[in-house]
Each structure stands twice: as C-alpha cells, then as structure tokens.
Amino acid sequence: MNKREETLIPKIGVITDVRIDTPDIKTFRVVTPDGKKAFDHQPGQCAMLSVPGVGEAMFSITSSPTNEEYMEFSIKKCGCVTDWLHQAEVGQQITIRGPYGKPFPVDDVFAGKNLLFIAGGVGLAPLRSVINYCRHYRDRYGEIDIVYGSRSKDDLLDYKEIIDEWATDAGVNVHLTIDNPQEGWDGHVGFVPNFVKELGFDTNKTAIICGPPIMIKFTLEGLTELGFDKTQVYTTLELRMKCGVGKCGRCNVGAKYVCKDGPVFRCDELDELPDEY
Amino acid sequence: MRKCSLDKIYSVFEEIAKTAKLYVPLDEKDGNAVYKQWEDGLEWSDALNTVRSPKDFFFPQMENLMEFKTEGKNIEVIDTRCETEDFVIFGVRACDVKSFEILDRVFLNEPVDSYYASRREKGVIVSTACSKPAETCFCKTFGISPEEPRGDVSTWKTESEIFFKANTEKGEALLRKIEAFTEECDETSVDEQKEKISRVMDRLPLKELSTDSFGGGKTDEFFNHPAWDELSEACLGCGTCTFVCPTCQCYDIKDFNTGKGIIRFRCWDSCMYSDFTKMAHGNNRLTQKERFRQRFMHKLVYYPENNDGLFSCVGCGRCLAKCPVSMNIVKVMKKIGGEQSE
Amino acid sequence: MQKITQNQLIDKAVSLLADGTVSAVLGWSKGEFGYDVTPKMFKTEKELRQDFVWNDFCGANFSKYLVSKTDRFDGKILVFLKPCDTYSFNQLLTEHRFDREKVYAVGIPCDGMVDVSKLKAVTGEGISEIKETSENILVSTIYEDKAIAVSFKDVLLERCINCKSKKHVAYDELMGDEGEIIDSARFDEVAKIEAMTPDERFAFWQNELSRCIRCNACRDACPACTCEKCVFDNPASGVENKAPANSFEEKMFHIIRAYHVAGRCTDCGECSRVCPQNIPLHLLNRKFIKDINEFYGEYQAGAEVGSRAPLVDYTTEDLEPGEVFDRRDIDA
Numbered sequence: 001m002n003k004r005e006e007t008l009i010p011k012i013g014v015i016t017d018v019r020i021d022t023p024d025i026k027t028f029r030v031v032t033p034d035g036k037k038a039f040d041h042q043p044g045q046c047a048m049l050s051v052p053g054v055g056e057a058m059f060s061i062t063s064s065p066t067n068e069e070y071m072e073f074s075i076k077k078c079g080c081v082t083d084w085l086h087q088a089e090v091g092q093q094i095t096i097r098g099p100y101g102k103p104f105p106v107d108d109v110f111a112g113k114n115l116l117f118i119a120g121g122v123g124l125a126p127l128r129s130v131i132n133y134c135r136h137y138r139d140r141y142g143e144i145d146i147v148y149g150s151r152s153k154d155d156l157l158d159y160k161e162i163i164d165e166w167a168t169d170a171g172v173n174v175h176l177t178i179d180n181p182q183e184g185w186d187g188h189v190g191f192v193p194n195f196v197k198e199l200g201f202d203t204n205k206t207a208i209i210c211g212p213p214i215m216i217k218f219t220l221e222g223l224t225e226l227g228f229d230k231t232q233v234y235t236t237l238e239l240r241m242k243c244g245v246g247k248c249g250r251c252n253v254g255a256k257y258v259c260k261d262g263p264v265f266r267c268d269e270l271d272e273l274p275d276e277y
Numbered sequence: 278m279r280k281c282s283l284d285k286i287y288s289v290f291e292e293i294a295k296t297a298k299l300y301v302p303l304d305e306k307d308g309n310a311v312y313k314q315w316e317d318g319l320e321w322s323d324a325l326n327t328v329r330s331p332k333d334f335f336f337p338q339m340e341n342l343m344e345f346k347t348e349g350k351n352i353e354v355i356d357t358r359c360e361t362e363d364f365v366i367f368g369v370r371a372c373d374v375k376s377f378e379i380l381d382r383v384f385l386n387e388p389v390d391s392y393y394a395s396r397r398e399k400g401v402i403v404s405t406a407c408s409k410p411a412e413t414c415f416c417k418t419f420g421i422s423p424e425e426p427r428g429d430v431s432t433w434k435t436e437s438e439i440f441f442k443a444n445t446e447k448g449e450a451l452l453r454k455i456e457a458f459t460e461e462c463d464e465t466s467v468d469e470q471k472e473k474i475s476r477v478m479d480r481l482p483l484k485e486l487s488t489d490s491f492g493g494g495k496t497d498e499f500f501n502h503p504a505w506d507e508l509s510e511a512c513l514g515c516g517t518c519t520f521v522c523p524t525c526q527c528y529d530i531k532d533f534n535t536g537k538g539i540i541r542f543r544c545w546d547s548c549m550y551s552d553f554t555k556m557a558h559g560n561n562r563l564t565q566k567e568r569f570r571q572r573f574m575h576k577l578v579y580y581p582e583n584n585d586g587l588f589s590c591v592g593c594g595r596c597l598a599k600c601p602v603s604m605n606i607v608k609v610m611k612k613i614g615g616e617q618s619e
Numbered sequence: 620m621q622k623i624t625q626n627q628l629i630d631k632a633v634s635l636l637a638d639g640t641v642s643a644v645l646g647w648s649k650g651e652f653g654y655d656v657t658p659k660m661f662k663t664e665k666e667l668r669q670d671f672v673w674n675d676f677c678g679a680n681f682s683k684y685l686v687s688k689t690d691r692f693d694g695k696i697l698v699f700l701k702p703c704d705t706y707s708f709n710q711l712l713t714e715h716r717f718d719r720e721k722v723y724a725v726g727i728p729c730d731g732m733v734d735v736s737k738l739k740a741v742t743g744e745g746i747s748e749i750k751e752t753s754e755n756i757l758v759s760t761i762y763e764d765k766a767i768a769v770s771f772k773d774v775l776l777e778r779c780i781n782c783k784s785k786k787h788v789a790y791d792e793l794m795g796d797e798g799e800i801i802d803s804a805r806f807d808e809v810a811k812i813e814a815m816t817p818d819e820r821f822a823f824w825q826n827e828l829s830r831c832i833r834c835n836a837c838r839d840a841c842p843a844c845t846c847e848k849c850v851f852d853n854p855a856s857g858v859e860n861k862a863p864a865n866s867f868e869e870k871m872f873h874i875i876r877a878y879h880v881a882g883r884c885t886d887c888g889e890c891s892r893v894c895p896q897n898i899p900l901h902l903l904n905r906k907f908i909k910d911i912n913e914f915y916g917e918y919q920a921g922a923e924v925g926s927r928a929p930l931v932d933y934t935t936e937d938l939e940p941g942e943v944f945d946r947r948d949i950d951a
Contacts, residue, residue: 005391008543091350311830329832409744601840601893
C-alpha cells in the first residue's frame with residue numbers, strides 16, 4: 001500500500017442543505033460524514049467536487065472561511081456534473097478535495113482599504129466568500145460598496161442575504177441592477193459596466209470583479225475611465241481544470257496555471273498573460 | 278568503471294531479472310523497437326530508440342487512480358494504490374534520461390504526485406550511450422550529452438564489450454548485484470568511445486540548432502508571431518507528437534463505470550485535441566493554430582519560465598520521425614526563432 | 620522517381636497564380652532531410668520557387684485539406700492531385716464537403732511514393748541527402764562515405780505496391796496522361812486473413828491493435844473522416860476517450876471507424892501511412908471493400924461524383940442478411 005498523501009484522492013462530502021437561489025442556480029451546503037467542515041480555506045479558493053461516474057469539476061467556495069461549520073457552493077446548472085448536482089437531494093454524498101488556488105489578499109493588500117465588489121450573475125458566488133469575510137472582520141476594512149447585477153430579479157443570487165444582511169450593515173452600500181425592466185422591480189435597470197460608470201466611484205478603492213468574461217472586460221474599461229489603475233483591480237478566472245494542482249496542463253495560460261497561480265489575479269497581472277483565457 | 282564482454286550481457290540481464298522486473302528495448306516485427314519485460318531468449322534491440330518513450334514507466338498512458346462504490350446516496354472511496362515492485366529500465370538514451378528530470382519537476386513538485394513518485398523511487402535507470410544517432414537527433418541543442426548519458430548507471434557499448442559506471446547509490450547497488458559478471462577497468466575504451474560519438478555529433482544536420490532565442494519571459498515576443506498561421510496550417514490536430522514525446526505530460530482524469538463500481542483513471546491527454554480546454558460553457562482555444570501554438574510555447578517559453586530555464590524538449594527526434602505531416606519543433610524553432618536558432 | 624519534375628509543377632503553379640486562375644497553391648514544402656515534406660498553402664511565386672517540393676515523399680493526400688482550406692480561404696485554390704487522391708476528391712464532393720468552384724485541380728502522374736521506414740531499414744539512420752535517379756534513390760548518410768543506392772521499387776509504400784489505379788478520375792487540367800486503372804493484388808492480404816481460423820484472426824488483430832496509442836492520426840488524416848465533431852472527441856458522447864480503457868476498447872475504436880467509412884473509403888491508404896505504430900489499418904477497410912464487391916458487385920468509392928454506394932442504395936437484388944450469414948459458415 002502506498003502510504004503517501006495524494007491530493008487527487010478526495011474526501012466524502014454530504015449535502016446537508018439545498019437552497020434554490022435562481023431558476024438555474026442552487027446553493028449546496030456540504031460537510032463531512034461526521035458533520036465537520038471538510039477543510040479550511042481562504043476567500044476566493046476553490047474545491048474539486050465530484051459525482052463518481054459523472055465527473056469532477058472545480059467550484060469556488062461560496063461560504064466565508066469564518067463559517068467553521070460547513071462550506072457552501074452556489075452552482076449554476078450548465079454541464080454534466082452541475083446537471084447531476086441539481087438533481088441531488090439532501091443526504092446525497094459527493095466527493096470533495098481542496099482547497100485549491102491562490103485566495104484574495106484579504107489580510108494584507110485589502111486591509112484598511114475601501115472595497116468595491118462588482119459582480120454579474122453567478123459571478124457573485126466567488127465574491128460572497130470575500131464579502132462575508134470582510135463583513136465578519138468589519139473593522140479591518142474601510143467602506144464597502146457592492147454592485148451586483150443579473151438578467152432579472154429572479155436571477156439575483158443570495159437576494160435575501162443581500163437585502164436582509166448586507167444592505168443593513170453599517171458602511172456597506174449595496175447597488176443592485178437588472179438587465180431589463182420587470183414588474184415589481186423599482187431598482188436600477190441596465191448592465192453592470194454602465195451602472196458602475198453611472199455610480200462614478202472614487203478611485204480610493206480596491207475593486208474586485210467577477211462575472212462573465214465580457215462583463216469583466218467592459219467593467220474594467222469602465223473603471224479605467226473612472227481613473228482606476230489596473231493594480232487596484234482584482235478578478236478571478238475560470239478555465240477547464242482537471243487536477244487542481246498545476247500538473248494536468250489544461251488551465252495553463254502563458255506561464256501560469258489558473259488552478260494554482262490563480263484563480264485570483266490582479267488585472268495588471270492578466271496583461272502579462274497571452275490573450276487566451 | 279566496470280566492464281564485461283558483450284556476449285555475457287544476457288547473463289547480466291538474467292541476474293538483474295532475478296530480483297527486479299527488467300525492461301529492455303526489443304525489436305518488434307513491424308520494425309519499431311519497444312520497451313518490454315526481458316525474459317530469456319529475447320534480444321536487446323540495436324535500434325537507436327523506441328517509438329514510445331520510457332515515460333510510460335513512470336507516467337503510463339492509462340492508470341487507475343482510485344475506485345468508488347456507491348450505494349443509494351452513499352459513496353465509498355477506495356484507495357487502490359499499491360506498492361510498486363522494483364524495476365530496472367536498461368538501455369535508456371541520454372535524451373530520455375533527461376526527460377525524467379523534466380517530468381520530475383512537474384510530478385514531484387508539491388503536492389507530490391504519489392503515483393509517479395512511487396514508480397520513480399522503485400525504478401533504476403540504466404542509460405546507454407548512443408553510438409549511431411539519427412539525422413533527427415538534436416539533444417545537444419538542449420545541452421544533453423549522448424557521450425555521457427546520466428541515469429543511475431551509465432553504460433557504453435563497443436563492438437565486443439559493455440562498460441558500466443554507477444552515478445547514484447541505486448546504481449551502485451545494481452552494479453554490486455552483477456559484480457560477478459563484470460571486472461574493474463580503466464576508462465580508456467570509454468574515452469575513445471566518447472570521442473567517436475562526439476565526432477558523429479559534429480556531423481549531424483541539426484547540430485547548429487540553438488535555443489538562444491527562447492526561454493522564460495518571451496511570451497510577448499512569440500505569442501503573436503505571424504508565422505504561427507503558416508506553421509500550424511498543415512497540422513491535423515492528432516496527438517502523435519504529444520504521445521511519442523518523452524516530456525509531454527498533460528493528462529485527463531475520467532470515470533469509468535464497470536458495472537460493479539466506478540474506476541477513476543487518468544490518461545495522457547493532448548493540447549492538440551479540440552476538446553482539451555473545452556468547458557461546459559466555452560473553449561478558450563477554438564482553432565488548431567491556438568492549440569498548436571500552446572504546445573510549442575509551453576516547451577520553449579512557459580516551461581522554462583517556471584523551471585529555471587530548463588526547456589521541455591530533449592531533442593529525441595520522435596516527433597520529427599512520426600508527425601504525419603512532418604511539422605515539428607525544429608521547424609518551429611527555425612521559423613520563429615530567426616537566425617539565432619539556425 | 621517521378622515522371623514529372625518539381626520545376627514543371629512550380630512553373631504551372633506560378634503561371635496559374637499569375638493569370639489569376641487561382642490565388643493560392645496547396646502543395647508540399649521542403650523539409651530538413653529531403654523526406655520530411657509538409658503540406659503548405661503557397662501564395663506567391665517567391666514562396667513557390669523557394670519552398671515548393673515534388674519528390675518521392677509527397678505521400679500526403681490533399682483532398683481532405685480542401686474541406687478546411689476552401690472554407691477559410693476566399694480565393695480559388697490550386698491543388699495537385701495524384702491519381703489516388705482524385706478518388707478521395709470525388710468522394711468528398713459526393714458528400715458535399717467542399718465547394719468545387721473554389722478548387723482548380725491539376726492531375727499529376729505518380730509512380731508511387733516511398734515509405735521512409737523501409738528506406739531507413741536499408742540505409743540506416745543518419746540521412747544527410749537524398750537524390751533520385753530513374754530507378755534508384757541515392758541516400759547519403761553521415762556514416763557512409765559513398766551514397767547508398769536503393770531500388771525505388773523496393774521501398775514503396777504498401778499502398779503504392781498495391782496501387783489500384785493510375786487513372787485520374789477528377790481534374791480541371793492534366794499534366795501527363797490520364798492513366799489507367801490497374802489490376803492490383805490489393806486484396807491478397809485480406810484473403811490471407813480471411814483464410815485464418817477465427818482464433819488466429821483474433822490473435823492477429825489483437826497483436827496489431829494492442830500497439831495503438833490512440834493518437835487519432837489515422838482518423839485525422841482520413842479523407843472519409845470529416846465529421847465536424849467526431850463522436851470520439853465529444854465528452855458528452857460517453858465514448859470519448861484518449862486512452863484504451865481496456866484491451867477491448869482500442870479494437871472498438873478502429874472497428875467503429877472502419878464501419879463508419881465502409882462504402883466511402885476509397886482505399887487511399889493514408890491511415891496506414893500515418894500510423895506511428897505501423898498498424899496495417901487499411902486491411903480493415905479493404906475487407907469491407909472486398910465484401911462489398913463480392914456482395915453487391917464491383918464498386919469503387921470516388922470513381923465518380925454522386926455515385927450511390929451499395930450500402931446506401933437499396934435494390935431488390937440486394938443480398939439478404941441470411942446469405943451473408945450462410946457465407947460466413949462456409950468460410951469458417
């Protein structure tokens with residue numbers, strides 16, 4: 001028997017709660033069979049979840065590291081593994097391994113800064129971990145702004161948490177938008193990049209963006225127009241991953257492996273990568 | 278340095294095979310040489326090299342990683358790893374020995390790949406100096422010396438004798454095991470042999486090929502080079518180059534339902550394949566040009582950037598010999614590396 | 620040695636480029652050692668004069684390239700076709716895989732192409748120069764003082780030894796004769812395998828196919844394999860795989876592929892030419908061709924554009940499945 005540790009061999013995770021967030025996103029709560037958190041992580045890190053026989057895929061850990069009881073994953077239905085997970089019921093076991101990737105620099109770079117979170121659609125999932133971490137250690141950070149948009153009101157992830165918890169926090173400003181007008185919505189209507197420009201943020205902030213590639217691209221352009229430097233902006237990437245530890249070669253872009261050297265990148269670091277992510 | 282007469286080599290093989298699995302390049306009926314487990318009566322091939330590289334011994338084309346049993350909502354993970362038996366690979370060429378170092382930097386880097394590591398620990402590498410390199414050889418380009426192949430034991434073959442030199446403790450142990458068949462000798466014959474090889478190396482057509490233009494930090498310089506279109510236009514998108522390459526190490530992990538359980542296995546993958554980077558919602562390399570470029574950029578720029586300037590090519594020439602359209606790293610280096618590479 | 624010279628082809632290409640008939644030329648470009656030619660799209664006279672090559676190593680069948688090249692290139696493309704390539708050309712037209720209007724096909728005679736591994740079996744490694752005379756190939760190596768003369772006929776590719784036709788079945792222009800269909804012995808090897816007992820036959824294929832490394836070169840070079848998305852590349856198919864999952868799986872890949880191209884395979888031999896493991900894959904396809912000929916009458920895929928292949932053309936005279944079964948019993 002080979003007694004070495006092997007990262008590719010996963011642990012068992014049990015789904016203890018399934019929350020329907022939007023028509024195509026569910027949030028799964030996962031613990032080990034003995035009811036503990038599978039492993040510690042830092043904000044922005046990911047885990048490999050798998051359904052044996054179906055496949056394995058990388059997901060960002062949505063819950064905050066400060067939650068010591070369980071992990072949460074907000075998962076959009078868009079492929080084999082996610083389709084299967086969306087069918088899963090409470091009590092279903094899956095496998096889990098991690099944590100993988102470089103986290104957001106919450107304890108050094110972000111400390112003492114005003115933070116501007118900008119998310120589109122399911123892109124809020126990786127940021128939720130950071131937002132809740134920063135809310136937990138509220139006094140370590142300056143003002144927090146959260147700009148979040150989705151296709152419709154029904155597609156806004158974590159809506160209840162945003163309204164009931166985030167929006168009521170002191171020093172946290174929440175700005176929501178949806179793509180098209182909708183009955184029962186009296187908030188802002190329009191795409192996230194434009195909304196960011198309309199809101200016209202001061203450049204004394206560190207921005208953290210996550211969303212579809214096109215949204216990231218235009219938001220970054222908008223921030224640059226507002227006077228932000230790329231070194232003030234962080235984002236998180238998603239590419240095909242298999243091993244999670246920088247060996248299998250799939251997520252290799254330039255000299256970086258997104259699973260190991262990312263998924264969190266500062267936007268000026270992205271400029272050094274060839275344009276194929 | 279020790280030596281024995283070549284006609285005793287099969288006695289040496291027999292002795293080694295008593296305590297370890299011994300793999301030696303053997304000639305196949307189709308004319309290709311292949312590493313196979315040696316047994317009495319089989320003849321060590323004279324071929325320059327095997328079509329499949331010896332990377333298979335440490336990173337096999339397909340291997341089971343673990344098993345799962347599922348029952349209702351429950352899953353059991355079964356660690357199927359077992360201890361590798363001792364084995365010896367005999368007759369490895371200098372280029373292929375170097376390829377292990379390149380693979381080590383991937384698989385033995387933290388977190389260590391335990392599957393690879395356990396084979397690497399149990400394997401003893403006996404190299405053999407090349408006496409007749411092919412026109413497709415360009416190991417010198419990567420600073421490899423076919424006169425002085427590395428590995429746990431180095432060997433040199435002359436018309437009538439074979440010389441052994443241990444380079445590691447593992448190698449010394451192996452030489453002790455075959456001590457009865459060998460005798461102590463000086464290095465005169467080996468030095469002569471080395472000189473002979475050097476003279477041949479100087480006549481190889483690719484001897485001038487240089488890596489000077491390449492290396493880490495050159496992404497901007499080469500990524501948008503206009504020649505990628507032309508270089509990749511004939512590429513069929515098959516995986517021949519990656520699969521015969523001793524340093525290509527990308528892999529896929531997949532599940533296979535046997536009906537009795539689920540096996541999670543890994544297998545070689547190729548960046549040349551259209552689905553290599555395909556995700557549920559997109560693919561970041563849609564054209565063959567992008568996939569083709571990735572392979573060479575990885576070997577000549579990205580890998581050296583992460584590995585102290587070491588290139589991920591050993592000049593073995595397998596891709597030169599086997600690409601169905603004869604497009605290969607040499608043509609790429611000459612085209613985009615400019616005069617410095619020729 | 621080829622009847623037509625490299626310079627004749629270059630002159631032809633240059634003149635067709637100059638008079639505007641075509642705007643690109645699909646040809647072979649020079650390699651490092653004389654035998655390692657690479658397909659290339661030539662756009663200028665300078666490129667043609669510098670790099671275009673025509674010699675005994677121009678085996679690559681360009682027909683399949685026309686599918687992607689005509690799709691991505693706006694102008695008309697000149698393609699040089701050897702007789703066997705013209706069958707693939709027609710077959711692809713039958714399957715509507717490229718726009719005939721975008722191609723100017725020049726038929727060129729072929730005396731057979733050389734198998735580099737057979738050549739090296741005679742000369743050894745270390746080739747530094749190759750010259751061609753009418754009967755021989757003169758190979759200089761770094762190990763011999765004098766060039767080694769190898770008889771051209773002794774080192775031909777298998778498909779050329781058993782060449783089925785020197786006839787051009789498709790062209791806009793011919794350089795040289797139209798050529799004749801020839802009586803080949805190409806089914807002899809198939810007959811030998813048919814004569815084996817089932818156990819021997821199984822062992823034969825097991826030995827051959829167990830060497831497969833699933834590089835997919837056979838499929839990717841095959842002019843009959845032009846599916847936009849191959850089932851073996853589709854992760855959603857459930858059979859997508861890059862490695863033989865077990866000893867049976869690899870046979871399945873080749874057998875499924877042979878079935879898929881049955882009736883459409885022109886027997887161009889590219890599959891065996893490109894196989895890095897020297898697996899005689901063409902024998903699987905030839906078995907299908909032989910059977911189709913015996914069951915439905917002689918049929919050559921690609922002999923003409925638009926022909927109805929027996930397997931997709933029902934007639935009342937068609938063989939009943941039972942007859943095939945009975946025949947199998949007689950064979951065994």
